[in-house]
Amino acid sequence: MSRPADTELLAVALEEARAGLAEGGIPIGAALFAADGTLLGRGHNRRVQDDDPSVHGETDAFRRAGRQRSYRGTTMVTTLSPCWFCSGLVRQFGITRLVVGEARTFDGGHDWLAENGVEVVVLDDDTCVAMMTDFIAANPTLWNEDIGVD
Amino acid sequence: MSRPADTELLAVALEEARAGLAEGGIPIGAALFAADGTLLGRGHNRRVQDDDPSVHGETDAFRRAGRQRSYRGTTMVTTLSPCWFCSGLVRQFGITRLVVGEARTFDGGHDWLAENGVEVVVLDDDTCVAMMTDFIAANPTLWNEDIGVD
Numbered sequence: 001m002s003r004p005a006d007t008e009l010l011a012v013a014l015e016e017a018r019a020g021l022a023e024g025g026i027p028i029g030a031a032l033f034a035a036d037g038t039l040l041g042r043g044h045n046r047r048v049q050d051d052d053p054s055v056h057g058e059t060d061a062f063r064r065a066g067r068q069r070s071y072r073g074t075t076m077v078t079t080l081s082p083c084w085f086c087s088g089l090v091r092q093f094g095i096t097r098l099v100v101g102e103a104r105t106f107d108g109g110h111d112w113l114a115e116n117g118v119e120v121v122v123l124d125d126d127t128c129v130a131m132m133t134d135f136i137a138a139n140p141t142l143w144n145e146d147i148g149v150d
Numbered sequence: 151m152s153r154p155a156d157t158e159l160l161a162v163a164l165e166e167a168r169a170g171l172a173e174g175g176i177p178i179g180a181a182l183f184a185a186d187g188t189l190l191g192r193g194h195n196r197r198v199q200d201d202d203p204s205v206h207g208e209t210d211a212f213r214r215a216g217r218q219r220s221y222r223g224t225t226m227v228t229t230l231s232p233c234w235f236c237s238g239l240v241r242q243f244g245i246t247r248l249v250v251g252e253a254r255t256f257d258g259g260h261d262w263l264a265e266n267g268v269e270v271v272v273l274d275d276d277t278c279v280a281m282m283t284d285f286i287a288a289n290p291t292l293w294n295e296d297i298g299v300d
Contacts, residue, residue, distance in 0.1 A: 047217065051216065051217060052213055052217075053212065053213065053215075053216070053217050053218070053243075054204075054209050054212055054213040054239075059204050059209075062203065062204055063202055063203065063204040065203075066201065066203070067197065067201060067202075067203050067295065068203070069295060069300075070300045071298060072300060083238070083242045084237075084238035084239075084241040084242035085235070085238040085239045085241075085242040085243070086238070087234075087238055088233070088234035088235040088236070088237055088238025088239070088259070089204075089234075089235045089238070091234040091235075092233045092234035092235040092297065092298050093203075093235070093298035094298045094299075094300070109238070145217065145219060147242065148221060148242050148243035148244045149244075150219075150220045150222060150244070
């Protein structure tokens with residue numbers, strides 16, 4: 001099987017983000033794929049739904065992928081540039097590639113990851129930008145809570 | 151109430167680490183304290199127990215503290231220098247202080263956090279060192295899995 005295009009990977013993360021929004025949550029989704037394109041785990045931010053500040057899109061996808069002996073060759077795709085928490089996840093576990101939907105509404109750690117050997121692709125996707133722009137405008141306090149801004 | 155000494159904070163993290171060891175898990179514990187010394191959450195690594203790679207000591211303590219509007223003035227105490235994942239957690243959420251039991255058996259992101267404004271104290275505690283030294287010697291494969299080493 002040929003490896004899916006990055007836009008196809010992003011489509012999975014976007015589905016997750018939309019599911020989160022429909023649940024009343026913060027619309028950020030992510031997924032972890034094996035080197036051959038197999039989906040290992042997918043998830044979305046559940047701060048509101050689960051009352052759990054540790055469940056960002058990336059940590060949810062990582063957790064749902066279960067225990068893996070190695071992350072070599074894996075790709076994490078996320079609708080939004082990863083915060084330091086999620087960037088640290090990617091770096092610590094040696095996730096090889098990071099596909100970012102957009103980094104305009106939040107500039108996380110993707111440059112730091114690129115400097116530290118992660119292959120980073122920023123798609124600058126207009127749909128992702130619009131979704132977060134609308135969400136942040138409507139929910140500034142909740143958004144600030146999610147990224148640790150007082 | 152006066153703020154507890156860092157060694158008292160570490161005693162809570164050590165209790166958690168020992169509880170994890172008794173459960174057959176990786177012996178790393180952590181706790182999050184408010185500025186006035188109130189315990190907000192405590193936890194330990196549960197990779198083995200919960201089959202969940204996202205539950206490190208620090209992420210467990212953070213999660214169990216629940217949603218907080220601000221982490222200003224909080225202290226995270228951990229028996230072991232935090233990995234990038236957990237270091238990113240401390241940085242993203244603006245946790246003010248980090249107390250580390252030891253950084254001899256694993257050199258995580260505590261220096262990076264200090265460079266980025268976190269007040270870091272490394273206690274270099276012999277009990278913490280002995281616990282991890284024994285654990286790593288007996289379980290090298292599990293330990294490497296937990297820190298993403300192939």
